[in-house]
Amino acid sequence: MxxxxxxxxxxxxxxxxxxxxxxxxxxxxxxxxxxxxxxxxPAYVLDEADFRARARAYRQAFEAAFAAVGTGVDVYYAGKALLTVAVARWARDEGLCVDTASGGELAVALRADVPGAAIGLHGNNKSDAEVLAALDAGVGRIIVDSLVEVQRVADLAAGRGVVVPVMVRVTTGVHAGGHEYISTAHEDQKFGLSVAPAADGGTSPALAALEAVLARPSLRLLGIHSHIGSQILDPSGFEAAARVVLRLRADLAARTGVLVDEVDLGGGYGIAYLPGEEALEPAPVAREVAGSVAAVCAELGTPLPRISVEPGRAIVGPxxxxxxxxxxxxxxxxxxxxxxxxxxxxxxxxxxxxxxxxxxxxxxxxxxxxxxxxxxxxxxxxxxxxxxxxxxxxxxxxxxxxxxxxxxxxxxxxxxxxxxxxxxxxxxxxxxxxxxxxxxxxxxxxxxxxxxxxxxxxxx
The missing domain is CATH 2.40.37.10 (Lyase, Ornithine Decarboxylase; Chain A, domain 1)
Known part of the structure; x- marks a missing residue:
């Protein structure tokens, strides 16, 4: 671009x-x-046409790449990068969904008339008020981050008399990014549930959480979520993470008979901050990720899931x-x-x-x-x-x-x-x-x- x-x-x-x-x-x-x-x-100045062009480029590139391998994709604008009412509207105008990480971000997306079904809610420590706001808005996904949260979201949904679609965030052990603070898939950090076996050699926390979701009638297991970091300039990490997540998906199916419909591979696509630096371009990275997903599913003998990705910085940063x-x-x-x-x-x-x-x-x-x-x-x-x-x-x-x-x-x-x-x-x-x-x-x-x-x- x-x-x-x-x-x-x-x-x-x-x-x-x-x-x-x-x-x-x-x-x-x-x-x-x-x-x-x-x-x-000081003033923050946004080039609106540039933002829209980047949002459109990511959507078109990923749609084309995944259509070529036989599945669909949703591109979520990661609102944590910058979310205002106008920015949320721009993202939606260009065909993107909106990912939020707090009740405040959720409120901004709703003020922008983003449909609830096109919104996701993240967070490692969501309050009851935030979860209830998401339920009332009919969000398309709540990404649960711990076993405790599985139970809490299920209870709140049951109290509202609704069934809520959830994804379970997992840590793959594949981590990437420009700094330790923005690498989010190594084990020793606050996000997600590890796919590695438990300390006693038993079921991994990730698999245990997925099975716990299946056991709660007020939850619908939409899929598995992974995010490996931010400001990533080498796309090979996405391939490695996809392999881990898709194998976890197959393992869950073997244990329970449930093959989840969706996999979210997160975002973190790097941009150029200094003259001479090269950003990740949407089309090549989309083709590489799509090819990796198709290849791993072929190896595992599982049908392709629907994929979602979450570029934020890559759209609004430049x-x-x-x-x-x-x-x-x-x-x-x-x-x-x-x-x-x-x-x-x-x-x-x-x-x-x-x-x-x-x-x-x-x-x-x-x-x-x-x-x-x-x-x-x-x-x-x-x-x-x-x-x-x-x-x-x-x-x-x-x-x-x-x-x-x-x-x-x-x-x-x-x-x-x-x-x-x-x-x-x-x-x-x-x-x-x-x-x-x-x-x-x-x-x-x-x-x-x-x-x-x-x-x-x-x-x-």
Whole structure:
């Protein structure tokens, strides 16, 4: 999938980002100066057409790949990456279902008129209120995460007099991703039930949970769910995980006579954050996953299940950027491994409150001065925020024009995923707005918080 960029081919910007002849950058035909004037900074800016194109590309690629091997597929937009009412509507418009991970995300999807049947509810510690809200909405699936939850969801469904479709989340032992915190299929973590035999050599927790679901009349076992991590750039992990899950499906059928209808292989498809990085493209990864599923089912002698996948970051991450205004700029002399050099610290009017990922697990981003052209020689810079933390780093290392100065507009690429959804009010900063740009116009999807919003929660 092509990516645009203000300066270099392959830079990680949305397809609607361009640098004008005068040096100013525009997003979907809207100049950054106008965006800053109309909406202030910091601001999350989403390229709506780019988001829609990526959603459509994933749906079409996976539908074509799985149709070719003889089964169907559902693509769920993983709302944890970024979920607003408009974003949920965009995803649904493009034929995607919506995956939620809390009662709040469920409420947003319902406010966007996403049908309950097209919504899934995740979570390793769902409250009774969240489960009941899902039951009342008629969600298409609740992904249960423990044996205790199997019993609890069954009891709540029985109390409502309904039969709820559930999937059991399993940990396959196949893990992938850019950091330990976002790898989710190894054994020593909070998600899912292991497919490995129990400590006493008995039935695996995953198989025990599947059988427990079958034993409860208020539950309908829809299928098995697996998710191996995030920011995955090597698709071989999906093949390995599919093999484990499909074998578990066959084992369950051999024990109970029940061959579940669906298998969810999760998401975690990686994107490009830095110039020169290559993202996973929808069509090749879809063909590889579909081929693996077909091959394993042929080996096992089982019919193909319906498949579901959950790209979130891969759709919204590249579609977004964060626009900042530069404040303090100062050179700092650094000594490292017997070398001495100067690093320019460029402070912006946001920071870890609007993008915690660099501080949380060292995530790397790319930034550029976007409000003007510059002929100055580039210098080594670090973009930092305004918070009272030395770890408040937005971009660890980037080359910026040597004449970068207070008042410049600076944009950080590929921040559509997890910026707003993980944002905070640290140091009393208000969270930025989410602004959509399309066809030369912009509009606010989520307004900027105000000090009145903050003070309104404080009862004194």
């Amino acid at each position: 092509p990516t645009g960029g203000p300066d270099a081919a392959g830079a990680p910007w949305s397809s609607g980002v361009r640098r004008r002849p005068d040096g100013e950058v525009e997003v979907a035909g809207v100049g950054v100066a106008a965006l800053a004037a109309d909406h202030g900074t 579609a977004g950027l964060t626009l900042y205004t530069v404040g303090t700029v100062k050179p700092v002399t650094v000594s490292d491994d017997d070398a001495t050099f100067t690093r320019l610290y460029v402070s912006v009017d946001g920071g870890m409150s609007d993008n915690i990922r660099p501080a949380l697990y060292g995530a790397q981003y790319h930034a550029e001065v976007v409000g003007r052209a510059s002929g100055a020689e580039p210098v080594l810079a670090r973009v930092v925020g305004k918070h009272c933390e030395s770890g408040d780093i937005v971009v660890h290392q980037v080359m910026l024009p040597g004449d970068v100065r207070a008042g410049d507009l600076l944009a950080v690429a590929a921040t559509g995923a997890y910026g707003r959804s993980m944002a905070s009010n640290y140091n009393g900063l208000t969270r930025p707005p989410v602004v959509a740009a399309v066809d030369g116009t912009s509009r606010v999807l989520v307004r900027r918080e105000t000090l009145d919003d903050l003070l309104g929660l404080d009862l004194g």
